[in-house]
Amino acid sequence: MSATRQSPTMAAFLLLVAISPLLLLKSYAYPIITDVEMSSTKCFNFNVPDDDDAHMVFIALPDNVDDEVEDWFSTQMHDMTRKGSANFMKELPNVSKDIHNKISDDEYNGRSNVYLKLTVPKRPVLRHQMFMWYAPVVVMNVVKASQRGQKKGTKTQPPGGYSVCFENKNSQQGVRVLFDVVLMSDEGQDEELQNK
Numbered sequence: 001m002s003a004t005r006q007s008p009t010m011a012a013f014l015l016l017v018a019i020s021p022l023l024l025l026k027s028y029a030y031p032i033i034t035d036v037e038m039s040s041t042k043c044f045n046f047n048v049p050d051d052d053d054a055h056m057v058f059i060a061l062p063d064n065v066d067d068e069v070e071d072w073f074s075t076q077m078h079d080m081t082r083k084g085s086a087n088f089m090k091e092l093p094n095v096s097k098d099i100h101n102k103i104s105d106d107e108y109n110g111r112s113n114v115y116l117k118l119t120v121p122k123r124p125v126l127r128h129q130m131f132m133w134y135a136p137v138v139v140m141n142v143v144k145a146s147q148r149g150q151k152k153g154t155k156t157q158p159p160g161g162y163s164v165c166f167e168n169k170n171s172q173q174g175v176r177v178l179f180d181v182v183l184m185s186d187e188g189q190d191e192e193l194q195n196k
Contacts, residue, residue, distance in 0.1 A: 031077045031180040033070075035063060036114070036168040043165040046181055053143040055089060055182045056164070057081055060114050060131035063174035066102040073134065074178055080136075081180040089182070092136055107133045114175045117165040120146045126162075131177075141184075 036042045048054045057080060059073055072095070079087045087093075100108070109132050116137055118127040126145055131137060139145070142162060168175050 031057075031074055031081070031178045033074065033176060033178050034166070036166045036175045036177060038168060038174055039171050041165055041167045043163055046162045046164065048143055048162065048183065051185070053141050053184045054162075055081075055184060056118070056139040056142060056179065057182075058116055058131070058137045058139075058164075058177060058179040059135070060112050060133060060166075061176045061178065062107060062133065063176050065176060069099055069102050070176070070178075072096075072099045077136070077178055077180060081182050083182070089138070089140070095134075103134065109133060109135050112175065113169045114177070115167040115169065117163075117167060118142070119163045119165070121161060121163075 032044075034042055034044075046054070057077060059077060061070060061073065073092075076092050079085050080090060080092060082088065095103070095108075112131040112133045114131045116127060116129055116131060117125060118139060119125050123146060126142065127137075127139055129137065146162075164179070166175070166177050
């Protein structure tokens with residue numbers, strides 16, 4: 001009888017030993033990178049849990065961007081959207097001369113003819129604007145923004161679902177968009193943004 005009692009205990013111990021290396025690994029999430037072909041639109045849907053909010057960060061890069069430039073912007077955006085980072089939801093640092101030399105002058109902060117459209121079902125468009133090449137677009141507190149203009153005193157349910165579309169109106173050039181969505185719980189949000 002004692003052998004059967006040790007068996008589940010031993011199995012649990014062996015399972016813990018087997019998965020312990022996985023528990024010690026840190027998970028690093030980097031921005032999503034999507035390509036938007038010439039004269040096309042690509043959309044993504046996001047859900048924000050009840051009682052939470054979200055911040056969104058987007059950067060448009062030409063599709064022929066140098067790999068080192070893309071890596072630099074991706075790393076900087078990761079640092080900007082990683083909770084606990086000293087740069088959390090702050091501006092991107094200045095581009096180094098080495099990276100800047102790999103970007104043509106007429107592109108850097110130039111008009112991209114690529115548009116961001118952030119929408120919520122059955123509500124007005126939250127954000128519709130043209131990207132400037134290499135310049136981040138930051139949308140803070142998406143849930144709060146979607147509730148602006150509602151009658152005061154009426155308790156409306158947050159929509160939960162959000163649609164983000166990238167519309168490339170260029171007929172000669174594709175685009176690569178880096179973006180990240182940071183979910184924020186009501187509890188602790190102020191502390192996390194105090195460094196901002």
